[in-house]
Amino acid sequence: MSVAGGLARAAGNAVDAGCESLQVFTSNARGWAPPPVDPEGDERFRAALAGAGLGPLFVHAPYLVNFASASPVTRERSREVVAATLAKAAAIGAAGVVVHAGAALASGRAAGLATTREALLPLAHGLAGRDGPDLVLELTAGTRGALAARFEEMAELLAACDHHPRLTVCMDTCHAQAAGYDLSDPIGATKALDELFATLGGRVVLVHANDSRDPPGAGRDRHCPIGTGTIGDQGFAAVLAHPGLATLPVITETTGDPVQMATDITRLRRLRPPGGRPG
Ligand SMILES: [Zn+2]
Numbered sequence: 001m002s003v004a005g006g007l008a009r010a011a012g013n014a015v016d017a018g019c020e021s022l023q024v025f026t027s028n029a030r031g032w033a034p035p036p037v038d039p040e041g042d043e044r045f046r047a048a049l050a051g052a053g054l055g056p057l058f059v060h061a062p063y064l065v066n067f068a069s070a071s072p073v074t075r076e077r078s079r080e081v082v083a084a085t086l087a088k089a090a091a092i093g094a095a096g097v098v099v100h101a102g103a104a105l106a107s108g109r110a111a112g113l114a115t116t117r118e119a120l121l122p123l124a125h126g127l128a129g130r131d132g133p134d135l136v137l138e139l140t141a142g143t144r145g146a147l148a149a150r151f152e153e154m155a156e157l158l159a160a161c162d163h164h165p166r167l168t169v170c171m172d173t174c175h176a177q178a179a180g181y182d183l184s185d186p187i188g189a190t191k192a193l194d195e196l197f198a199t200l201g202g203r204v205v206l207v208h209a210n211d212s213r214d215p216p217g218a219g220r221d222r223h224c225p226i227g228t229g230t231i232g233d234q235g236f237a238a239v240l241a242h243p244g245l246a247t248l249p250v251i252t253e254t255t256g257d258p259v260q261m262a263t264d265i266t267r268l269r270r271l272r273p274p275g276g277r278p279g
Helices: 007-017 039-052 074-090 109-127 151-160 173-178 184-205 231-242 258-271
Strands: 022-024 055-061 096-100 134-138 165-174 204-208
Touching: 007 022, 007 039, 007 258, 022 204, 039 074, 055 074, 074 109, 074 151, 096 204, 109 134, 109 151, 134 151, 151 165, 151 184, 165 173, 165 184, 173 204, 173 231, 184 204, 184 231, 231 258
Parallel strands: 022 055, 055 096, 096 134, 134 165, 165 204
Antiparallel strands: none
16 A cells, blocks of 8 residues: 555555555655654554554565675665664554565675575564564565575575574565466466465465466566456465465555555455455
């Protein structure tokens, strides 16, 4: 949900679009600026979400974040903006801050894992022992240098971070399709999710439901509205029916357009098995 016009409006917009759970950016998605400090606004937003029965809430960190970058400047900026986003997320009652598992382009995988550990462990330690957001690492689309596009690569990343309990995982259907899991085929989708939960077990706390413009394994991250891409209605029906998703929030990020968002949510709700939370 866009927070253009302030967080205050996002809760009402989410209700209008038919949301049950919610993900927001709290700062420019394509910039390094930290979220604005606004304790009163944060409190109002929290109250509005509670009043509307919306939750859980996730905050997506800016896309530029890359702890596997060879550039110390990029890594430090990443650390600063994620730390600030975690603080904002705590203030608005979010369950987690979603960060893309990075890409090690120049330095290679081993160095990328090492610098990611170096950045994530202190952030995760800072969350330990208190309520508040987890750091949610999102599986990526498998573009060049991707640290964690395949599920076993994410397992390796978590192991590199000592399996810190405050590090959890988000699976994005478009990214998984791009990374070579064939979600367009119901049998393939069930097999992929079996593998996801076998590999990453209880770490998975969030699913991003986005259709994909590209065939499985294309390594391209191009979202499109639910049912209009290569995953299709049959793929999403199989994904949503998987027992691993029974209690997980599913968030769509196909577009910023509220009308399209409402259409996507209606479509997902129609495809999910009976027994989910009422709209
Ligand atoms: Zn995503």
